[in-house]
Ligand SMILES: [Zn+2]
């Protein structure tokens with residue numbers, strides 16, 4: 001998939017080969033991927049530190065978002081149009097461990113006690129994906 005260079009310019013982020021590959025890989029996967037999955041998909045070309053550093057810069061610039069599924073289970077997904085992601089829930093398949101963005105689920109309401117301050121929010125719906133139900 002050819003990426004529009006104006007997006008990179010707008011974010012003032014240099015489209016390094018590594019960043020391009022991470023974006024391509026997330027754009028085509030259709031689901032969220034862990035750092036390890038991305039590393040396997042991108043290949044040996046970049047070492048772990050380079051890849052991780054580039055992923056951080058992509059996250060900071062709103063190209064991707066991070067999903068904390070459980071303690072130690074972190075996935076990344078591409079943001080549509082490389083804009084900071086709208087608030088949305090995620091689906092976690094307990095069988096295959098894959099995670100999908102539920103872009104439609106934005107209307108959930110969480111009541112926060114008075115005086116509490118929210119720093120992060122993670123709504124994860126758990127169950128079985130279509131493929132795992134058929135298996
Ligand atoms: Zn599954």
Ligand SMILES: [Zn+2]
Pocket residue numbers: 065067077085088089090100101102
């Ligand atoms: Zn998402």
